[in-house]
């Protein structure tokens with residue numbers, strides 16, 4: 487099995503998103519505050535990283551990471 491480039495990146499992205507959404511849906515603290523708790527922020531960061539990785543591998547947009 488040597489085709490774990492695009493597919494695994496998509497899987498990681500999907501997994502991270504699902505994990506984050508599931509957390510927000512079930513986390514009492516997220517609901518109470520109406521904002522992301524520490525865990526949610528952590529999961530969101532993982533999701534953003536996965537998304538960035540996929541965008542890099544897609545490589546159409548050449549935007550810089552630093553924006554402000």
Ligand SMILES: [Zn+2]
Nearest residue numbers: 513516523526
């Ligand atoms: Zn939470």
